[in-house]
Amino acid sequence: MGDGLGLGGAYEATLEQIRSQEGGKAKLAMTTLMWICHSERPLRVDELRHALAVEVGNAYFNLDNLPATETLLACCQGLVAIDKEATTFRLAHHTLREYLSTHRNLFPRAHSMMADTCLTYLNSDWGRALPARSQPEFSGMPFLKYSSRYWGTHAKRDLSDHTKLFALELLENYESHVAANSLFEQILDLDDSREGNAPSLFSGLHCASFFGIVDAMTSLLAMRGCDINRGDSAGITPLTWAVRNGQEEAVELLLRQEAVDPDKPDNTGRTPLSWAAICGYDIVVKLLLDQRDVSPDRPDCRGITPLSKAAASGHESVVEQLLNRQDVNPGTLDNEGKTPLSWAAIKGRDSVVKQLLGRQGISPDRPDNEGRTPLSWAAICGHELVVELLSGQQGVDPDKPDCRGITPLSKAAAGGHESVVKQLLGRQDVNPNKPDNEGKTPLSWAAVKGHDSAVKELLDRKDVHPDKPDNQGRTPLSWAAISGHGLVVKLLSDHQDVNPDRPDCRGITPLSKAAAGGRESVVKQLLGRQDINPNKPDNEGKTPLSWAAVKGHDSAVKELLDRKDVHPDKPDNQGRTPLSWAAISGHELVVKLLSDHQDVNPDRPDCRGITPLSKAAAGGRESVVKQLLGRQDVNPNKPDNEGKTPLWWAAIKGHDSVKELLGRRDVSPDKPRN
DSSP states (O other), X not given: XXXXXHHHHHHHHHHHHHHTOOTTHHHHHHHHXXXXXXXXXXXXXXXXXXXXXXXXXXXXOOXXXXXXXXXXXHHTTTXXXXXXXXXXXXXXXXXXXXXXXXXXXXXXXXXXXXXXXXXXXXXXXXXHHSOTTOOGGGTTOTTHHHHHHXXXXXXXXXXXXXXXXXXXXXXXXXXXXXXXXXXXXXXXXXXXXXXXXXXXXXXXXXXXXXHTOHHHHXXXXXXXXXXXXXXXXXXXXXXXXXXXXXXXXXXXXXXXXXXXXXXXXXXXXOOHHHHHHHHTOHXXXXXXXXXXXXXXXXXXXXXXXXXXXXXXXXXXXXXXXXHTOTTOOTTOOOTXXXXXXXXXXXXXXXXXXXXXXXXXXXXXXXXXXXXXXXXXXXXXXXXXXXXXXXXXXTTOOTTOOOTTOOOHHHHHHHHTOHHHHHHHHTOTTOOTTOOOTTOOOHHHHHHHHTOHHHHHHHHTSTTOOTTOOOTTSOOHHHHHXXXXXXXXXXXXXXXXXXXXXXXXXXXXXXXXXXXXXXXXXXXXXXXXXXXXXXXXXXXXXXXXXXHHHHHTOHHHHHHHHTSTTOOTTOOOTTSOOHHHHHHHHTXXXXXXXXXXXXXXXXXXXXXXXXXXXXXXXXXXXXXXXXXXXXOTTOOTTOOOTTOOOHHHXXXXXXXXXXXXXXXXXXXXXXXXXX
């Protein structure tokens, strides 16, 4: 599009053409450009059309004033376009916004005009006629949501005398206006605890305090019946709204009022100071701490103090202010047992961790209710610098397990935090094989989660036991096979000290685990090894092929059947073959793969004499029954040890469609022997 100078000249020429238009087109175009350039968010087509239709100061909103979209685009002569996906107006090029923003004389007092437009729209007869609880998106006033949310933002930037009058007209009876509910819904956090379906109780003073419009607040405070401490339906007072939005002048004004309660909590127990600490507003924190009625260590409903909030958010200057107070306990526990240091560690606020470690009264290794220390939390989250600070601290045990017996090293390995694993492994006081309460080692955790880089770091240590089983006999390789982590399986199975065919306490090998999980690539990888028995049964006699058949993983079944030494018809301890299991579970493709195999007897009964056809009939597996009935080597009348035939099984289980299928074959309807 050319260089900046060329574009600037082109924009100037186009704007000159726009201003030379007749019949109100010039004003319409320039107002359109003003809104698109200075709005707080992109405006939808219907929102901007309504904004442009407003006659400032006129209580009647005239729908005849709505400009057509085509008219707007034509008036702006190519400087404005519509984003079709978002259905919003936008400037034709990002350099145009820069140009318009630097040429402020183009839109004198833009924010005052925008505030007036929003307030006129809200104060209109149409706006006042809406019920307070109306949903703005269904109100027929598309500009209502933007006006409610941002009129005060524009007014704060440029508050003219008439803007103030318009604002007071809205705010004096604000609670009963739909704008109150609209704004309240838009500015609430997910964590704010609002009372059910109660009215918002969001007053004019709440609104003015949120936006920080001090002139309007002063007028409202002077009115009879103004309750400075009243909470809205989330329990939030005007002071807290001013604090939450960082409105310093508004906070000062409210704190000067004798009746104000500077420490009143909202429904979540968060005080104004707590919010200031969360947001990191240094000056506001100081203003509140200077109030004698403010408790600087007051916890919220979760037991979290302002210091913990500031520590978690990484606001060093706020942390410093609070630590300098004699009435702040730097080791206070919240309801979960977390300290400010724990919160700083969780969030990786290394500078705050340094601050806290330099103070007396800090227990650097204090566990929370789950036994997780600050170091454990830093390891969980992978905050390398925090781990370094804490693990080198006197009084910190870098191998301290939590209530589940999980050490920081296991936490780091489970999270795949390679640098933290390496850092902890470099310490002499960390046991790289330390099992948790379930017997899982750091290597097992890395294998479970498939973090091959952490597995490599651990295997590089000569004192790491690569084949150590947990309480259920599952080795790291077994866990990797269960989860289908091929690279980890390779790293472990290639290790000289790992038995790749080692069964767990139920006798299930890594190959069976992979087959049961349908981990085709792992099955293939393990079958490629000479030290793997592809027919190894578990304690119930199930082979890897049986497991793949039970779960219906046809790709794993194919991989196993491609091995010449795989026994495709090997029964388990109950006499159930892989085909029997596939028939029970209704896995049609697996049934076909197995029944078509030359070494499989498709009519082989289990120890109770029940054939695959009877299993399928009893389970109502219509497609499997149909498939087996299509074979000449399947006897449709074959009774089990109690004389029950496939037809009897279908009948007793109420599978009428299966009964019909069986009836088409030469099936005897005789009942079984008693």
